[in-house]
Amino acid sequence: MTTFTASPETPLGAAIPVPGRPSANIDIARVADLVSQLLIALGEDPAREGLIGTPERVAAWWSGFLSPDDATSVTCFSEQLSGQLVIVGGMSVWALCEHHMLPMNLQVTVGYVPDGEVVGLSKFGRIAAHFAGRLQVQERFTEQVAEYLTGVIGRKDVAIAVRGVHLCMSMRGVRMEAARTTTLHTGGRFATDPVLSQQFLAAAQWNAA
Incomplete structure (x- = not known):
């Protein structure tokens, strides 16, 4: 797992590369x-x-x-905001369960608190798709997205909610089509501020509806 650590020297608006997928030499x-x-x-x-x-x-x-794809980048823009909560939801990506090699659909909602700069909105979807495009488990996917975004903004004020539909549970085993799996990461202020956490959870639930 690769983490980008934001640097004070990183210029605002600079494109930050997303770490590549594990090397895949496909015959x-x-x-x-x-x-x-x-x-x-x-x-x-x-x-x-x-x-x-x-x-x-x-x-x-x-x-x-x-196939590895290192073309995605994250761009941050200078914006003087204070205390505002930014939530991006409605992102749907596909991954493959590494235990059964069956698809899982992941609905992703991301929240963060800007401090002097904002992340380009379209990049959230690209980051989610980047970490989904591999043999994966939902729990690891959630942490990878959270870890990378933490590095991008340079603080732990990041929250990620993922709601997954797993075909390995829907079409095999117990075959429960209505089953859903939710994973949640709350860091920084989201873990210590109950009001901020509740605001994010309410928005995440609304986006997943």
Whole structure:
């Protein structure tokens, strides 16, 4: 896990790189071959109409989902604000459960208290998508987003609420389609100020509705 620590010398408005995903050297041809073998083991014929090209498409998806991407950056802008709570919600990202390799949909709400600068709003979604695009667990995802944003703003005044739908619970095992998993990180003032914490939780609940 990589953490960016804000520096007093970092100019306002500068683009801060997001740490890359774990290195993924993907052998697309090999993945396609394995998918073809899986279809055969499941009693299917990869050469039949409807499955022609499926192994290659699946391999291409894996490559796109897991390929490192260091292009995302976070931009901060100078803005003299005091005591204002900023909440960004309605962010929906997909990750893969590393225990069963089934999808999970994560609804993300982020809150922070600016102090002299604000984070570009579109970057919150990009950060969430960045940490979701891998084999993941919701608990770790929540902490990774919180840790990175803490480094960006240079303080622990960050709160993250994540509400997840896990297909590993909805379509296998207990098969409870209505089950939802919520993870919450509260740092700095969000952990010590009950009013601020309640304001964030109320907004997070509204965004998840």
